[in-house]
Structures are given as structure tokens and as C-alpha cells.
Amino acid sequence: MSESKEMKTRESSEMQAQSEQDVFLRPAVDIYEDGHEITLRADMPGVSRDRLQVQVDGNNLAIEGQAAIDMPEGMEALHADVRTTRFRRSFTLSNELDSGNINAEMKDGVLTLRLPKRAELQPRKIEVSVG
Amino acid sequence: MFGYLTGFDTDVFDQLDRMRRQMDRMFGEVSRPAGIRSLAAGTFPAVNVGVSEEQVDVYLFAAGIDPKTLNISLQQNLLTVEGERKIQYPEKVQFYRQERFSGQFRRVLTLPEDVDPDQVSAHYRDGVLQISVKRREAVRPRQIEVK
Numbered sequence: 009m010s011e012s013k014e015m016k017t018r019e020s021s022e023m024q025a026q027s028e029q030d031v032f033l034r035p036a037v038d039i040y041e042d043g044h045e046i047t048l049r050a051d052m053p054g055v056s057r058d059r060l061q062v063q064v065d066g067n068n069l070a071i072e073g074q075a076a077i078d079m080p081e082g083m084e085a086l087h088a089d090v091r092t093t094r095f096r097r098s099f100t101l102s103n104e105l106d107s108g109n110i111n112a113e114m115k116d117g118v119l120t121l122r123l124p125k126r127a128e129l130q131p132r133k134i135e136v137s138v139g
Numbered sequence: 140m141f142g143y144l145t146g147f148d149t150d151v152f153d154q155l156d157r158m159r160r161q162m163d164r165m166f167g168e169v170s171r172p173a174g175i176r177s178l179a180a181g182t183f184p185a186v187n188v189g190v191s192e193e194q195v196d197v198y199l200f201a202a203g204i205d206p207k208t209l210n211i212s213l214q215q216n217l218l219t220v221e222g223e224r225k226i227q228y229p230e231k232v233q234f235y236r237q238e239r240f241s242g243q244f245r246r247v248l249t250l251p252e253d254v255d256p257d258q259v260s261a262h263y264r265d266g267v268l269q270i271s272v273k274r275r276e277a278v279r280p281r282q283i284e285v286k
């Protein structure tokens with residue numbers, strides 16, 4: 009309907025690596041929106057709730073997680089698709105989102121974030137009374 | 140009318156070049172021949188395999204799957220993991236990103252030949268499926284005592 013409905017979330021920082029330590033994995037995400045909120049789902053396998061960090065700094069949303077993989081002693085990698093255990097990705101939020109009321113859930117390595125839109129900006133159904 | 144073609148923001152190309160070099164560094168030398176059953180990088184789920192003297196551990200990075208849909212089989216040293224991740228998307232929503240894999244998957248791995256198919260265990264936690272297979276005793280180096 010309106011052309012001003014541009015991308016509500018835009019990614020900020022790309023992968024920035026100075027050394028091996030700084031290499032992060034960008035988790036795959038699904039982002040969708042209905043009338044009330046934006047939902048973000050991120051794949052962060054190996055990350056439990058206590059190793060997850062969701063931060064909002066002004067308009068910037070950052071998700072970060074540390075995966076824990078129990079490798080026994082004396083084990084060597086024979087094949088590794090995944091070479092780092094840290095996930096990170098960030099997004100720029102638009103002003104209509106109520107960043108103070110973000111709901112976060114973590115289950116089986118999937119992070120679900122619900123970002124509600126500010127109450128006054130949600131579409132409101134107007135009742136028509138017949139009289 | 141067309142302006143300067145070189146007047147474009149050259150930062151874009153610098154960034155692409157930097158990213159290419161980072162990718163090369165991260166994924167390393169690709170000169171080794173690929174396993175005949177190997178899949179393209181980025182296939183879901185990602186797999187790591189670790190070996191020690193006693194066992195072989197296979198880690199599959201599959202977030203959000205129902206372990207009951209998994210079909211894990213080990214035929215001698217050929218490990219097959221099949222499963223499905225069906226993501227239920229709500230209706231009447233607008234998508235901005237849809238990067239997560241949804242559907243059936245299968246990964247087939249050739250493990251070291253001395254794995255014992257009778258000693259396999261599998262454990263799913265926080266989105267990581269860990270499959271451990273013990274190696275056969277006979278192949279472990281035996282210490283020879285000098286009397």
C-alpha cells in the first residue's frame with residue numbers, strides 16, 4: 009500500500025575479523041511481521057539460554073551466543089564444517105518498535121525474538137455502531 | 140550525462156575484496172579432493188567429526204528439530220542421518236528474511252573403518268545432535284612390555 013514501508017530491519021555490522029578470535033558465525037534468521045509485532049528466529053545450535061546475549065543499544069539490536077560443544081580430551085577434528093563457536097548478528101530497528109518490550113525465548117538452539125510495535129502505532133480496528 | 144563511472148563509491152569493491160580474503164582464510168585451502176559423498180558447504184545441517192583413540196564423535200548442528208523425526212543408521216562405517224525440520228510459518232505475515240532451512244535433510248558420512256556399530260549412542264541438546272561411536276579395541280596400539 010504505502011511505499012514508505014521499507015525494510016524495517018537493516019543489518020549493520022558485517023563480519024569483521026582481525027584475528028581468528030574475532031571470527032563469528034552469522035546465524036541464519038527468519039524475520040517476519042504481522043500487524044502487531046516483528047518476529048525474528050535465529051539458528052544458533054549449541055547455544056543454551058545462559059550463553060545467549062540479546063542487547064538493544066538505541067536503535068541497534070545485537071544477538072550473540074556462545075555454543076558449547078563437549079569434546080572429550082584428546083579429540084582431534086577429522087572434518088569441520090563449523091570452525092568457530094560464536095554467533096553474532098546485529099540489526100537496526102525502526103522507531104515504531106517498542107524496543108523496551110522485547111520477548112526472547114531459546115529452545116533447542118533456536119532463538120525467537122518478538123519485537124512488538126508501539127501500542128499507539130498498531131492498526132486499530134474501528135467499530136462501527138449501527139444506530 | 141552519465142557522469143563519472145569511477146565516481147562510484149569504491150568502498151564497495153574494497154569490502155568485497157576484503158570479504159573474499161576473509162572467506163579464503165576461514166575456509167582454508169580447498170585443494171584437497173572432496174569426499175565422494177560430501178555435500179556442498181552450507182548444507183543443513185553442518186557437521187563436525189572428531190576422533191580420539193577410543194571413539195569417533197559426530198556433531199550435527201541442527202537447531203530446532205524434533206529428535207523423534209531422526210533416522211540414524213550405521214552400516215559398518217557408513218553413518219547416515221536423516222531427518223526433517225518443518226518450520227510452521229504463520230499465515231498472513233510479511234517476510235523480510237527467510238534464510239533458515241525447512242524440509243528434509245540427509246547427511247552421509249564415512250567414518251574411520253575401525254568404528255564399532257554395536258557401540259553407538261546419540262544425544263540431542265540445544266540444537267546439537269552428538270553421535271558417539273566407539274572404536275574397536277583390536278586396532279588400538281598395544282603396549283609391549285620389555286622384560
